[in-house]
Amino acid sequence: MTKEDLLPSLRHALGAAHVLTAPDDTAGYLTDRHGRLHGRALAVVRPADTAQVAAVVRLCRAHRAPIVPQGGNTGLVGGATPDASGHAVLLSLGRLNRIRAVDTDNDTITAEAGVVLARLQEAAREAGRLFPLSLGSEGSCTVGGNLGTNAGGTQVLRYGNTRELALGLEVVTADGEIWDGLRGLRKDNTGYALRDLFIGSEGTLGIITAATLKLYPQPALQLTALLAFPAIGDTIGFLSRARAGFGAALTAFELISDTALGLVARHVPEQAIPLDATQPWYALLELSDSEGEAHARARFEAVVGQAIEDGLVADAAIAASVAQSQSLWRLRDQALGVAQQRDGGNLKHDISVPVSRIPAFLQATATALQAAFPGVRPVAFGHLGDGNLHYNVSHALASTPAALFADEAAIHRLVHDSVHAHGGSISAEHGLGQLKRNELPRYKSAVELDLMRRLKQAFDPLGLLNPGKVLPESQPDASTP
C-alpha cells in the first residue's frame, strides 16, 4: 500500500468528518500550547472509541505512517506535536470522553483517555469521592495525557503522581491490538508491570485509551495557610515536623521564594499577600482534615505554634474563609505565572532533587548563575514536599529578557548540570517530549539508555509510535558534566 491509500482508508474507518486535513481544522492540533512548536501531519484523526483507535494504528502500521497521540495538547515539552515532515498521523483522543464506571465501594473510576481532568474530578465529587490529581491545566488536559506523562501537580505529597493513582489501563499496542488491563485491583502480582511501563512513556510504547483510577474520601475540610521562614533549612525542618504532626492530612506544601513573591507584589498588585514579605522563603500549606474546621485549626495552631516558638517559622497567616483560601491558591497557581510573564518571561526548569539537598542545590546554582550570567534572578517555587522545584531564571534587572533568551541553552545546561550534581532529575513532572530528550545522554548512563532502547524496540519495532520523543537521537551530544 502507498501513503496515498492511507487517507481514504482512514476516512472509511472513521468517517470523513473525523479525518481532518484542511489547515484551518488541523492548526490547533499541530501547534503546542505555547505556540513555540509547529508540526505538520498527513491528517488529524479523531477516532470515537478504542476499536477505532486500534483500526487507525493498524492502518498506519500497514502504511508505515508514524502516529502522534494527543490529549488536551497542554504539554510543555512538545510530546504531542509532530515533526515538520508531514508524514505523521496525529491521533486525537478527544472523542474518547466517556466515564465508563464509578465504583464507590471499590473507590475506583474508569474513564477514557479523552476525559478532561476537571470533568473527572467533578464526576468523583458527584459520587462523594475525591480524585486528587490537580494541576494548572486541569480545565483542558486529559486523563490520557496525564497518564502518558505521569503528571504531578500540587497533591503529590499526599496522593502521589498519576502513576500512583492508576490501577488499570486499556492500551492499543503498536500492532493495533487492544490490551485490556482495566483492573480495579490494589494488589495484583501476576506478571510484569505493563501498566507502569505505559504510564509516563509519552505514547512511544502504546496508546492509552482508558484507565481505572483510585478514588479517595473527600476531606471534611481544607485549611490553607501561608508561612514565612527565616531560611531554607528552616523550611525543610518544618516540613519534617509538619509530616509528623499532621500525618497524611498534609496535602500540599508549596515553596515560594522571596524573589517569586516580590514579582507578584510588583506585577500583580490585585493579588493579596497576607504576610509582610520580609523573609527569604514562604510556603503555602494545605491541611485536608477528616474531622472538621475546629480540629484542623487546633492542629495547625499546635504544630505551627511550636515551630514559631522554636524559631523555625517567622510568621503565619491562616485563611479565615474559603475565599481567603482560594486567594492563596490563586497566588500560587495564577499570580506567580502572570507575574513572571509581566516581568518579561523567563527560562523555566522543572527539576527535582532529594529534599535534603535542596539548600545545597539552591546555593550552588545561584552562585554558578551569578558567576556566569551576572544579575540574573532565580525564581524558585514549587512542590517542596516532593523535592520538585520550578527553578526559573529571570533576566538581570540591568539587562533585557532578550539577552536572557540568547543564553537559553547555556543557562539550561548550567541548571541541569547542577541538578544532576545534586542527585536530581531534569524533568520532575513534565516529561521529555521532543525538547529534553537529547539531554538524556548527558545525564543517564549508557546502561539505562540501552534498556530504554530495548523496551522501545520490543514494543514498537517499526518505530511508528510518537517518533522523535523520549528517546534521544542516535548521535546526540554525549558529553558528560
Add this chain to the structure above:
Amino acid sequence: MTKEDLLPSLRHALGAAHVLTAPDDTAGYLTDRHGRLHGRALAVVRPADTAQVAAVVRLCRAHRAPIVPQGGNTGLVGGATPDASGHAVLLSLGRLNRIRAVDTDNDTITAEAGVVLARLQEAAREAGRLFPLSLGSEGSCTVGGNLGTNAGGTQVLRYGNTRELALGLEVVTADGEIWDGLRGLRKDNTGYALRDLFIGSEGTLGIITAATLKLYPQPALQLTALLAFPAIGDTIGFLSRARAGFGAALTAFELISDTALGLVARHVPEQAIPLDATQPWYALLELSDSEGEAHARARFEAVVGQAIEDGLVADAAIAASVAQSQSLWRLRDQALGVAQQRDGGNLKHDISVPVSRIPAFLQATATALQAAFPGVRPVAFGHLGDGNLHYNVSHALASTPAALFADEAAIHRLVHDSVHAHGGSISAEHGLGQLKRNELPRYKSAVELDLMRRLKQAFDPLGLLNPGKVLPESQPDASTP
C-alpha cells in the same frame, strides 16, 4: 568455555568459601520454605557486593548457566527454588546486607537486597521514622525479595505495596552490567519506568541489589480493635465510612470470617478473642494517629459508635493496652495460621477482587465449592481494604485432609475461575514463581502474554535469569474458563 570451567571461575571471583557445593551447605537454599519443592544447583554462590553479583552474572552468561537469585527464601510460590536439572547457579543475596544511607530530611533509606525486613524497620525506627512494609515473614525475608515479588502485607491500605515504597533501584542486568537507578526522588519523569519493571519481576529481568525506599513519620499511637459485623455487605459499608472518618489514619482493615475465628477458638484456646463470636464477619482495625491516645479513642468512638447505631457494626472491642493490641495482632498473624494447621492444613489461595465484588465472589465461590466438593469449609480472611483475601479451603468435617488434597488441582481451578469471573487476580501478593505461572494463559489475554514475552526477550534474550518462573511454559494448557 565449558560448564566445568565455571566453578573455578566463580571460586576465583568470590573466594572458595562463598561457592558452596557440598549438599550439607546447599540444602537450605535448594528447598523452599514449606519443604515442598526441592531443586538442585551447580553451586550456591554468595557474592559480597554488587560488583561481585555482576561478576557472577557475567561468568554464568559466558557459560550459559542459568541464575536463580534468592533472598530470605521465604517465598510461597517457588520463585527462588531452582529446577531439578542441577544446571543453575543459585545466587544468594544474603551478604549484601548493608544499610547504605538514612536521609531523614528526604525521608529515605538506602539498603542492599540482603537486608532482612525487620532490620530495615529497626533502622528506620532508630532514625525516628517508619518503614511501613510489614508481613508475617519479616524476621527472615529480605528487601530484595520484597521488591522482586512486590510484597504486600498488612499496611498496604495506607502505604501501598512494596512497589509504592520504592523510589530507586540498583540492578544487575542479564548482561552483568550495573544499572545505578538509586534515586531518592519522588518525582522523576525522564524516561521509561525501569524501576517498576524490575519490581515484581521475580528476578527474571534483572537482579535487584539495592534500593532507595520511602520512610514515613512514626505515628504517635496505634489503636487496635476487633469489630463484629452482621453481614459482609456491612463490613464493606463500614470500610467506606472508616476510610472517610479516619482518613489516612486507617492503617489496617483485616477481615476474619466466623469459620476462621472458630478454628482459632477450637484449636488455639490460649488465644484470647475479646468478643462473643456470634456474628458471621469480623475485622481487625488499626488506627495510626499522629496526635495521641485520647484523640484516637475519641475518633474511634465517634465513627464506630455511629456505625453501631446504624446497625452496620454489631459489636466492638478496643484494645485497652499495648499487650491487648499485640494479642489482637497475634490472633491475625499467628493464631489463624496455627489453627488452620492444627485443623489438618488446607488449600491456600492468595487472591484479590474489587472490594465491591467481594460479597458476590464469596457467595458464588462458596456455592460452587459446596456443589462440587460437599462439606468443604472456606476459611476466608485477609486485607479487605485492598480486596485481597486469603481464601483457603479446609476439608469437610465428614472427610479428611488427605481427601481434600487429592482434589487440590480441581479446587484451585474452581476458586481461581471464580476470582477471574469477578475481575480478580489469582496472585494478589505472593507472585507467580513456578507454582502459578502455567495458570496465566487461562486468565490473561494473548496480547498481555505476548507483551510479557517481549519484555523477557528484550532484557534477557538468553533466558538465563530465573528460568521457569513467571512466564508460562510455551505449550501450557490454554483452555479458558
